[in-house]
Amino acid sequence: MVTDDLTRAAAARATRWRDARVVDVTHHGDRGVVLRLDVPDRIPHRPGQHYVLRLRAEDGYTASRSYSVVSAPSEDLVELYVERIPDGEVSTFLVDVVEPGDLLETRGPIGRWFVWDGRSRALGIGGGSGVAPLVSMLRHAHEIGRPELLSLAVTARSAAELPYVDELRAAKALVALTRVNDLPPGPTRLDAAVLGALVDPGATVYLCGSTRFTLAMETHLAVGGQPASTIRVERFGAGVAPG
Amino acid sequence: MAVTRGFVGRRASARDPRLPPGQYDVGSSWPVLTAESTPSIGTDRFRLTVDGAVEEQVTWDWAQLRALPASTWRGDIHCVTTWSKLDTWFTGIPVDVLLDAARPLPTATHVMVTSSTGYTTNLPLADVVDEKAWVVWEHEGAPLAREHGGPVRLLVPHLYFWKSAKWISRITLRDSDEPGFWERNGYHMRGDPWLEQRFDGD
Numbered sequence: 001m002v003t004d005d006l007t008r009a010a011a012a013r014a015t016r017w018r019d020a021r022v023v024d025v026t027h028h029g030d031r032g033v034v035l036r037l038d039v040p041d042r043i044p045h046r047p048g049q050h051y052v053l054r055l056r057a058e059d060g061y062t063a064s065r066s067y068s069v070v071s072a073p074s075e076d077l078v079e080l081y082v083e084r085i086p087d088g089e090v091s092t093f094l095v096d097v098v099e100p101g102d103l104l105e106t107r108g109p110i111g112r113w114f115v116w117d118g119r120s121r122a123l124g125i126g127g128g129s130g131v132a133p134l135v136s137m138l139r140h141a142h143e144i145g146r147p148e149l150l151s152l153a154v155t156a157r158s159a160a161e162l163p164y165v166d167e168l169r170a171a172k173a174l175v176a177l178t179r180v181n182d183l184p185p186g187p188t189r190l191d192a193a194v195l196g197a198l199v200d201p202g203a204t205v206y207l208c209g210s211t212r213f214t215l216a217m218e219t220h221l222a223v224g225g226q227p228a229s230t231i232r233v234e235r236f237g238a239g240v241a242p243g
Numbered sequence: 244m245a246v247t248r249g250f251v252g253r254r255a256s257a258r259d260p261r262l263p264p265g266q267y268d269v270g271s272s273w274p275v276l277t278a279e280s281t282p283s284i285g286t287d288r289f290r291l292t293v294d295g296a297v298e299e300q301v302t303w304d305w306a307q308l309r310a311l312p313a314s315t316w317r318g319d320i321h322c323v324t325t326w327s328k329l330d331t332w333f334t335g336i337p338v339d340v341l342l343d344a345a346r347p348l349p350t351a352t353h354v355m356v357t358s359s360t361g362y363t364t365n366l367p368l369a370d371v372v373d374e375k376a377w378v379v380w381e382h383e384g385a386p387l388a389r390e391h392g393g394p395v396r397l398l399v400p401h402l403y404f405w406k407s408a409k410w411i412s413r414i415t416l417r418d419s420d421e422p423g424f425w426e427r428n429g430y431h432m433r434g435d436p437w438l439e440q441r442f443d444g445d
Contacts, residue, residue, distance in 0.1 A: 011429050011442070011443040011444065012443055012444035013444075014429075014442075015441075015442040015443060015444045015445060016444075017244070019244070019245040055247040055250045055252065056244060056245065056246050056247050056250065057246070057247070057250050057251055057252045058246055061252045062252075062265065063252055063253075063267065063325075064265060064325060065324075065325065066324060089252065089253045089267070093247075093249075093250055097248075097249045097250070099248075102247070102248050103245035103247070103248075104245070104247060105244060105245060105247075107442075110429050110442060111428060111429050112427070112428040112429045113278055113424070113425075113428040113429075114278070211274070211275040211390060215281055215390060218280045218281055221280070222280070228279070228280040228282065228360070229361065231279065231280040232278060232279070233277060233278055233279060233280060234278075235274075235275055235276055235277065
């Protein structure tokens with residue numbers, strides 16, 4: 001199949017390492033950072049895909065991690081959100097040290113499962129920095145003039161701990177804040193009742209967050225009647241992608 | 244290849260020789276990574292079938308599987324997302340025991356492993372024989388947790404861990420290779436961590 005061959009060719013090109021230039025660095029408190037990268041010979045991503053960043057020391061030592069793309073495919077720069085993991089070798093460097101003008105080794109976009117085509121109904125559910133790939137879907141939905149296809153429900157402990165909170169609220173995402181609920185009106189938890197009201201067997205569910213969060217959401221969705229076969233999950237704690 | 248300004252990295256004085264290139268030691272934790280909704284499979288509903296290019300299709304239920312002589316594998320496991328877990332142990336049986344019962348045909352060259360969720364992963368037959376691959380139900384002495392693939396998962400520790408399918412329900416012998424779930428979705432067909440076979444084209 002021609003399409004499949006093209007996909008495979010693009011995938012092979014995507015796994016080549018490229019030196020991307022950091023164009024913009026925006027800190028999100030001291031918890032995280034938004035990096036915007038100019039990637040040479042960039043292959044357009046699909047919302048939900050991720051990039052690998054690789055840090056290289058003078059002596060050749062490297063450390064790499066995966067981060068979901070936040071930007072829409074049409075944007076010129078690749079935007080990534082990096083949350084500081086306590087004692088994280090890569091995330092603390094990206095949050096504390098990286099400045100505009102730095103070069104970072106990248107490869108991507110990667111992944112063909114946790115992706116949304118922008119043509120069918122989708123329900124995105126994200127916890128904390130798990131909103132990153134959902135924001136890419138959101139931006140894409142607006143750009144192609146199909147915002148009604150995508151419903152979003154997101155949660156964090158407080159508005160300050162929810163990346164892209166203003167953008168999500170502006171898009172009418174359901175925002176649940178579990179500790180400091182300073183954005184009324186809104187629920188304080190994504191519980192069985194809240195998720196049950198969002199169940200849509202005709203939609204694909206994109207669920208992204210910590211293991212504990214995603215397991216809880218899966219249970220609520222199952223109780224509400226969302227078929228397991230419609231649920232795509234990206235868990236983190238150690239990165240994105242398979243075990 | 245650009246040196247990252249200001250990056251020194253966190254190396255122990257000598258890198259642990261058990262870590263393949265690009266991997267880090269996750270210590271005592273064990274991250275959970277799956278693409279699908281986590282199923283709840285009671286042992287009463289558990290079945291494991293070996294079929295395809297075999298002389299005899301065989302199915303084991305929980306009691307029949309547990310009646311086989313268990314043994315323990317101890318060593319290191321490596322996830323493509325760059326974590327490795329060193330010196331951990333699992334209890335189960337070598338896949339050889341199941342294959343010996345079903346007797347693969349001489350034409351069999353590969354296996355496709357299927358989970359109860361529909362997840363699949365493909366492996367060369369040579370990678371699942373001679374005690375290189377296991378079907379396990381305990382991790383470090385405790386029943387395998389649901390999120391880690393319990394009640395029963397595959398363990399192929401010499402390849403990246405997406406090959407170690409959780410919630411295993413079927414091992415199908417084949418006379419040709421065909422991509423499984425992640426292999427269709429951008430990941431490498433074999434996944435040798437020592438060769439860093441992470442993605443398509445690596």
